Amino acid sequence: MLIGFDEAAAFLRGCKDAVIITHRNPDGDCIGAGFGLKDILAELGIRSRVVCHDEFPSPRYDFITETGAGEDFEPQTVIAVDIADKKLMGKYEEIYGDRVQLCIDHHISNMDYAERTLLNGKATAACEIIYDLAVYMGVNISKHCAACLYTGISTDSGCFKYDCTTPRAHEIAAEMMRKYDINFARINRYMFDVKSAGRMRLESKVTELMESYLGGKLNIIAVTKDIADAMGVSMDDLEGFAPMTIQLEGSEVGIFIRQRDNDYKCSFRSANDVNVSEICQRLGGGGHAKAAGCQMTGSLDDVKKQLVEAVKGALGQ
Amino acid sequence: MLIGFDEAAAFLRGCKDAVIITHRNPDGDCIGAGFGLKDILAELGIRSRVVCHDEFPSPRYDFITETGAGEDFEPQTVIAVDIADKKLMGKYEEIYGDRVQLCIDHHISNMDYAERTLLNGKATAACEIIYDLAVYMGVNISKHCAACLYTGISTDSGCFKYDCTTPRAHEIAAEMMRKYDINFARINRYMFDVKSAGRMRLESKVTELMESYLGGKLNIIAVTKDIADAMGVSMDDLEGFAPMTIQLEGSEVGIFIRQRDNDYKCSFRSANDVNVSEICQRLGGGGHAKAAGCQMTGSLDDVKKQLVEAVKGALGQ
Numbered sequence: 001m002l003i004g005f006d007e008a009a010a011f012l013r014g015c016k017d018a019v020i021i022t023h024r025n026p027d028g029d030c031i032g033a034g035f036g037l038k039d040i041l042a043e044l045g046i047r048s049r050v051v052c053h054d055e056f057p058s059p060r061y062d063f064i065t066e067t068g069a070g071e072d073f074e075p076q077t078v079i080a081v082d083i084a085d086k087k088l089m090g091k092y093e094e095i096y097g098d099r100v101q102l103c104i105d106h107h108i109s110n111m112d113y114a115e116r117t118l119l120n121g122k123a124t125a126a127c128e129i130i131y132d133l134a135v136y137m138g139v140n141i142s143k144h145c146a147a148c149l150y151t152g153i154s155t156d157s158g159c160f161k162y163d164c165t166t167p168r169a170h171e172i173a174a175e176m177m178r179k180y181d182i183n184f185a186r187i188n189r190y191m192f193d194v195k196s197a198g199r200m201r202l203e204s205k206v207t208e209l210m211e212s213y214l215g216g217k218l219n220i221i222a223v224t225k226d227i228a229d230a231m232g233v234s235m236d237d238l239e240g241f242a243p244m245t246i247q248l249e250g251s252e253v254g255i256f257i258r259q260r261d262n263d264y265k266c267s268f269r270s271a272n273d274v275n276v277s278e279i280c281q282r283l284g285g286g287g288h289a290k291a292a293g294c295q296m297t298g299s300l301d302d303v304k305k306q307l308v309e310a311v312k313g314a315l316g317q
Numbered sequence: 318m319l320i321g322f323d324e325a326a327a328f329l330r331g332c333k334d335a336v337i338i339t340h341r342n343p344d345g346d347c348i349g350a351g352f353g354l355k356d357i358l359a360e361l362g363i364r365s366r367v368v369c370h371d372e373f374p375s376p377r378y379d380f381i382t383e384t385g386a387g388e389d390f391e392p393q394t395v396i397a398v399d400i401a402d403k404k405l406m407g408k409y410e411e412i413y414g415d416r417v418q419l420c421i422d423h424h425i426s427n428m429d430y431a432e433r434t435l436l437n438g439k440a441t442a443a444c445e446i447i448y449d450l451a452v453y454m455g456v457n458i459s460k461h462c463a464a465c466l467y468t469g470i471s472t473d474s475g476c477f478k479y480d481c482t483t484p485r486a487h488e489i490a491a492e493m494m495r496k497y498d499i500n501f502a503r504i505n506r507y508m509f510d511v512k513s514a515g516r517m518r519l520e521s522k523v524t525e526l527m528e529s530y531l532g533g534k535l536n537i538i539a540v541t542k543d544i545a546d547a548m549g550v551s552m553d554d555l556e557g558f559a560p561m562t563i564q565l566e567g568s569e570v571g572i573f574i575r576q577r578d579n580d581y582k583c584s585f586r587s588a589n590d591v592n593v594s595e596i597c598q599r600l601g602g603g604g605h606a607k608a609a610g611c612q613m614t615g616s617l618d619d620v621k622k623q624l625v626e627a628v629k630g631a632l633g634q
Contacts, residue, residue: 160477160490161509163502170491173477174484185480189588192478196566197529204521212514249513271506 001116005136008118011102012040012137017047019075021100023083024053024090028155028191030082031056033104033126035064036148037081040130043139047071048079053090060190064148077101082126082152084110104129106156124169127152131172146180147187154184155191163290198237205231206241216250218311222257222264222300235260242267242291253279253311257304263297266307279314283307318433322453325435328419329454332363336392338417340400341370341407345472345508347399348373350421350443352381353465354398357447360456364388365396370407377507381465394418399443399469401427421446423473441486444469448489463497464504471501472508480607515554522548523558533567535628539574539581539617552577559584559608570596570628574620580612581620596631600624 003011020037022030034050041048049070056065078096083089084107086097103114106129108121123129127149134141141149153172157165160173176182195203209221223238235258245254246269253274256267266283268276270290277292283306285294296303320328337354339347351367358365366387373382395413400406401424403414420431423446425438440446444466451458458466470489474482477490493499512520526538540555552575562571563586570591573584583600585593587607594609600623602611613620 160487161502161505165494165501167491167494170477170487170494174487174491177482177484177487184482185478186589188478193560193564194566194588195564200524200527200565204524207517207521210517243510247510247512248517249511272503 002112003116003118005118005133007116008102008104008133009137011116012046012133013044015041015046015077015079015101017073017075018049018077018079019096020048020050021078021080021083021089021092021096022050022052023088026052026054026056028061029125029127029152031061031064032148032150032152032155033081033130035067036127036130036145036152037079037104038070039067039142039145039148040134040137040139043142047073048077049073049075051092053092060194061151063187063190064144064151067144079104080114081130082106086111086113104133122166124164124166125152125156127156128166128169128172132168141180143180143182146176147182150176150182150184151187151191154188159188159192198233202231202233202237203241203244206238206244210245210248212248213308214312214315214317216248217252217315218255218308219245219248219251219253220255220257220304220307221245222259222304224259224300228259242269245269246271252315255307255311257300257307259300263295264300264303266294266296266303268292268294274311274314276314279310283310319429320433320435322435322450324433325419325421325450326454328433329358329363329450330361332358332394332396332418334390334392335363335365335394335396336413337365337367338395338397338400338406338409338413339367339369340405343369343371343373345378346442346444346469348378348381349465349467349469349472350398350447352384353444353447353462353469354396354421355387356384356459356462356465357451357454357456360459364390365394366390366392368409370409377511378468380504380507381461381468384461396421397431398447399423403428403430421450439483441481441483442469442473444473445483445486445489449485458497460497460499463493464499467493467499467501468504468508471505476505476509515550519548519550519554520558520561523555523561527562527565529565530625531629531632531634533565534569534632535572535625536562536565536568536570537572537574537621537624538562539576539621541576541617545576559586562586563588569632572624572628574617574624576617580614581617583611583613583620583624585609585611591628591631593631596627600627 020034022034038048078100080100080103086093100114103117106123106126120129131149153169211220242256245256252271254269258265270276275289277287277289280292280294283294337351339351355365395417397417397420403410417431420434423440423443427436437446448466470486528537559573562573569588571586575582587593592606594604594606597609597611600611
């Protein structure tokens with residue numbers, strides 16, 4: 001059931017011993033939302049614990065998790081943050097999936113699996129909603145809490161770069177700088193600039209694999225198992241590379257291909273106006289207008305040929 | 318003479334046939350400030366022309382310059398934007414350097430060369446000052462003008478990433494999104510994500526030249542003439558690479574070295590607390606706490622040895 005700030009506030013004020021679930025493969029928004037909400041509950045005198053199927057990446061998020069995930073107690077309240085589908089809870093789905101009392105989320109695709117869902121599909125991040133909820137409730141926001149919530153807004157918006165950035169995200173950032181003196185430059189450095197030596201080498205190598213088609217409007221990077229083996233990386237290490245396919249001047253569509261056991265996983269990105277979700281749907285996949293995907297079988301050359309043809313059609317060529 | 322908004326406003330309202338000078342090697346802030354101010358003057362019924370020693374980079378800034386730099390007329394008013402020192406005017410220094418009637422700038426190092434200087438050394442960008450001036454004057458701001466001024470704020474702050482970002486920069490961004498519906502995501506894509514094929518290859522190659530010292534706290538990238546020749550690039554093509562030296566996890570100081578005819582140009586960056594300006598001063602150079610430089614002579618090996626020793630001292634090792 002969708003609820004508003006009034007009901008969410010009343011629920012939080014009345015809750016006790018809460019577990020806060022974040023999604024698997026945790027990112028800045030769910031980690032910031034989890035630990036930020038924990039700070040807010042602590043201000044209300046309510047103890048809570050933040051849980052995740054995976055480890056929180058370290059040292060990247062140490063400045064958030066340094067306050068501790070919380071004591072071990074038998075939860076009486078179950079809260080999910082930034083989780084659109086209970087499947088994303090990983091091992092916690094079995095334990096808590098059917099008894100989430102409050103979900104705070106910004107994904108328009110939210111499955112409405114919780115008893116109460118505070119949803120704003122237009123918000124940049126779950127952290128944006130949690131900040132506004134805390135302001136609505138008049139709860140004191142600590143500097144640590146502000147840093148947590150800023151991190152979620154900054155990471156989900158690509159540091160205020162992408163379409164999903166709201167005016168409200170900027171206003172909150174301004175308030176956080178004025179009122180809480182957060183070290184936003186250091187946070188952004190760790191979120192966006194700092195890379196491991198392995199990641200840096202990998203980016204450099206992956207760049208070299210880029211091939212241009214359709215007069216440079218389509219760029220494809222394909223990583224086969226042989227190439228990954230030669231680089232000494234697993235396919236998991238190749239997460240987050242799809243945006244590189246539309247970095248090249250003049251590109252309209254980019255496809256990042258990763259070979260799997262029985263097929264090729266193809267991640268599409270659109271630079272401007274091409275709807276890649278429509279292209280992927282025709283190829284049996286789906287997604288969003290600017291980021292979508294599909295699976296393809298056959299030889300890599302055949303796969304590329306089919307992809308080029310599909311994009312050619314979408315470009316009206 | 319330093320002036321406030323009241324005097325700057327009165328001067329602009331009373332001026333006629335203005336030339337607006339931007340600095341050589343033009344960036345998003347001076348281009349945005351020049352064309353944004355031209356729009357504002359046009360609203361006041363005043364014609365103006367934007368000039369620059371260099372060409373405005375195309376197609377990168379076409380969305381700003383598409384309104385035209387302005388007609389050819391004998392200027393009766395001379396305005397400089399984002400120019401701390403008249404030397405930065407290039408060929409326009411000789412023509413206009415000694416008769417700048419109004420300078421609008423955000424560099425604390427401004428040389429006060431103009432008759433009137435509207436200076437805010439804490440502003441993120443000259444565009445931030447010009448936006449606030451336009452609001453102060455109650456001038457109508459067009460969508461194009463808003464896009465110009467947003468571009469300056471976004472580029473000078475590294476898309477709201479760096480220390481120099483002010484709360485006001487965020488507030489202005491929020492206002493521009495709410496009131497003027499600018500296509501900020503497309504602007505940011507062109508400013509931060511899109512690269513030429515040459516630039517992309519170059520980054521990939523330059524990454525491979527990185528060497529780590531002092532347990533990874535210092536990273537050096539040195540490009541000799543031989544290497545540049547082999548890459549097929551000039552030393553000018555290697556502008557803007559210094560920040561790459563502090564991208565590596567664990568790095569505190571980075572140095573980007575470029576060989577010149579008779580010496581090595583060394584650009585320092587600090588990731589956190591090391592003051593690289595102090596290091597560079599001891600080596601005969603200077604700059605800011607987080608970005609500084611010096612020139613060194615001798616063999617590359619000797620230069621590196623001296624740099625490593627200097628940084629070692631600053632790190633207290």
